[in-house]
Amino acid sequence: MLDPDIVKALASGLAAAVLTYFFAKRRYKFEKLYEKQLLHIEDVFEKVIDLEDSLRKYIATKGSMFGGDRLEEKKKEVQMLLNQLYALRSFFLKKEILFNQGSSEAIQNFIDASIRVLSNLVSSNFSEQLADGKISYDQWYKAYEISEDELKKAKEELRKNFREILENQS
Secondary structure (H helix, E strand, O other), rough: OOOOHHHHHHHHHHHHHHHHHHHHHHHHHHHHHHHHHHHHHHHHHHHHHHHHHHHHHHHHHHOOOOOOOOOHHHHHHHHHHHHHHHHHHHHHHHHHHHOHHHHHHHHHHHHHHHHHHHHHHHHHHHHHHHOOOHHHHHHHHHHHHHHHHHHHHHHHHHHHHHHHHHHHHH
């Protein structure tokens, strides 16, 4: 017969090994999820910065030029901006589950503001095509105002949210 102390020691050792394995496995899964989340935060923020930069550049340059033969070029560039927005939105929707609620709302706010900017830019180009310079300018100016106000605020909200996540995980 085995000594009861030896049985207790073996049982304790076995229990410790099982618990160590269990917690190590959970920790590994958590670390992998966190690592994945960090990569997606980086990717989304990079796409946000790229889109904002492209929108602001267009609004300040080509978008602000009216008349002449620039309209076709403006339409092509707006289409590229729309494609950039769709790529950001698609990426976000596929990865949304990995973001906390605050991040998801901040990203969605940025996307919504970008949609409003682009909607006004498309309307501006359409009005310019119809030779309605005043409406074209007004739509461009609305896009400019949204980019200076809502778009900036949405990006800063997102930056703040992502920084909090990164600081809390360090």
